Amino acid sequence: MSLLQVKDLVVEFPHRRGTLRALDRISFDIAPGEILGVVGESGAGKSLTGAAIIGLLEPPGRVAGGEILLEGQRIDNLGFEAMRPIRGRKIGAIFQDPLTSLNPLYTVGRQLVETIRAHLPVSEAEARKRAISLLQDTGIPAAEQRIDHFPHQFSGGMRQRVVIALALAAEPKLIVADEPTTALDVSIQAQIIQLLKQVCKERGAAVMLITHDMGVIAETCDRVAVMYAGRIAEIGPVHEVIHQPAHPYTSGLMGSIPDMTSDRERLNQIDGAMPRLNAIPAGCAYNPRCPRTFARCLVERPELMHAGATRAACWLHDAADPHVGQAEIAARHHEAMAAGERATPEAAESIVEVTR
Ligand SMILES: Nc1ncnc2c1ncn2[C@@H]1O[C@H](COP(=O)(O)OP(=O)(O)O)[C@@H](O)[C@H]1O
Ligand code: SF4
Ligand SMILES: [Mg+2]
Numbered sequence: 001m002s003l004l005q006v007k008d009l010v011v012e013f014p015h016r017r018g019t020l021r022a023l024d025r026i027s028f029d030i031a032p033g034e035i036l037g038v039v040g041e042s043g044a045g046k047s048l049t050g051a052a053i054i055g056l057l058e059p060p061g062r063v064a065g066g067e068i069l070l071e072g073q074r075i076d077n078l079g080f081e082a083m084r085p086i087r088g089r090k091i092g093a094i095f096q097d098p099l100t101s102l103n104p105l106y107t108v109g110r111q112l113v114e115t116i117r118a119h120l121p122v123s124e125a126e127a128r129k130r131a132i133s134l135l136q137d138t139g140i141p142a143a144e145q146r147i148d149h150f151p152h153q154f155s156g157g158m159r160q161r162v163v164i165a166l167a168l169a170a171e172p173k174l175i176v177a178d179e180p181t182t183a184l185d186v187s188i189q190a191q192i193i194q195l196l197k198q199v200c201k202e203r204g205a206a207v208m209l210i211t212h213d214m215g216v217i218a219e220t221c222d223r224v225a226v227m228y229a230g231r232i233a234e235i236g237p238v239h240e241v242i243h244q245p246a247h248p249y250t251s252g253l254m255g256s257i258p259d260m261t262s263d264r265e266r267l268n269q270i271d272g273a274m275p276r277l278n279a280i281p282a283g284c285a286y287n288p289r290c291p292r293t294f295a296r297c298l299v300e301r302p303e304l305m306h307a308g309a310t311r312a313a314c315w316l317h318d319a320a321d322p323h324v325g326q327a328e329i330a331a332r333h334h335e336a337m338a339a340g341e342r343a344t345p346e347a348a349e350s351i352v353e354v355t356r
Pocket of ligand 1: 013020022040041042043044046048049058059061277
């Protein structure tokens with residue numbers, strides 16, 4: 001059975017003029033012990049997906065549809081208080097800035113011991129022993145002494161090691177790590193990612209690793225979900241998604257990793273920007289930027305469908321679609337978008353009409 005199931009998750013923000021839909025029917029699973037990468041440009045909805053899973057969506061953001069199940073039990077409708085014992089015990093969290101997870105007024109030992117004892121039936125002495133061993137496992141030198149130090153006495157990298165220890169303290173089944181190394185010195189980022197991977201594998205904890213860095217995904221994850229405009233564009237085994245991307249957006253992202261292509265000209269080859277939430281185009285959200293747009297893409301939203309070894313939300317993989325010969329619409333569509341035409345369903349229909 002899946003450890004985590006996210007089904008048709010919708011997250012919305014009430015807004016002066018209507019509602020902004022930030023996550024629009026996201027679905028994916030995480031198996032026990034699996035590392036799932038979540039990648040996509042800034043604003044794609046990665047952090048909101050993580051926040052919805054750990055029950056820390058900031059109001060007025062709210063789950064407006066779908067379900068989140070942990071070990072088969074719904075957790076999306078529990079509310080803040082009922083989620084408290086699950087956060088920590090079943091789902092650990094690691095954020096970009098280690099200081100958001102640590103209390104500056106308490107020693108790291110006190111925070112570890114309190115977390116352990118809040119969730120597990122062990123004595124103070126046993127909890128302290130476990131805390132020292134966690135700090136050792138996360139690579140804190142002289143853990144017996146450092147356990148009585150305060151967060152500010154640790155360097156940024158050491159602090160994030162402490163946060164990893166804290167996230168693992170109650171032996172959760174799932175760790176949600178949101179850009180865990182983005183705030184750290186580049187020279188230690190790889191070490192911290194490797195550590196996270198190793199300690200989670202050793203304990204059989206699954207990880208949802210949110211990052212905008214495809215290189216990290218390639219080295220760390222079993223599968224990857226590529227997000228775009230609050231939707232999943234493609235999901236599949238890491239090797240296949242990287243080497244045979246099925247969604248044009250994934251191909252574009254791959255083209256923008258310097259290490260994976262010798263052709264540096266191809267850097268940042270995706271023209272344009274992700275749409276704002278109040279201007280998501282009809283049909284496929286990627287259609288204004290996609291070099292392969294055809295008529296159907298402007299009016300009908302593609303769901304995830306089988307595409308070789310992965311699944312992609314792209315009509316190019318609808319075996320029943322006779323799209324060949326419709327390619328010229330891409331040029332006309334991009335012209336209209338460049339001329340500032342609004343991405344409304346009506347505008348899309350009119351382009352489809354003109355081209356027919
Ligand atoms: N409090 C909020 N009110 C309105 N929109 C928000 C709020 N928080 C996030 N968003 C929007 O939700 C989208 C996804 O955000 P986020 O999940 O943080 O993206 P990512 O982590 O992929 O960079 C963005 O367009 C962002 O502007
Ligand atoms: S559905 Fe159409 S616009 Fe969207 S990615 Fe596929 S080809 Fe491009
Ligand atoms: Mg984010």
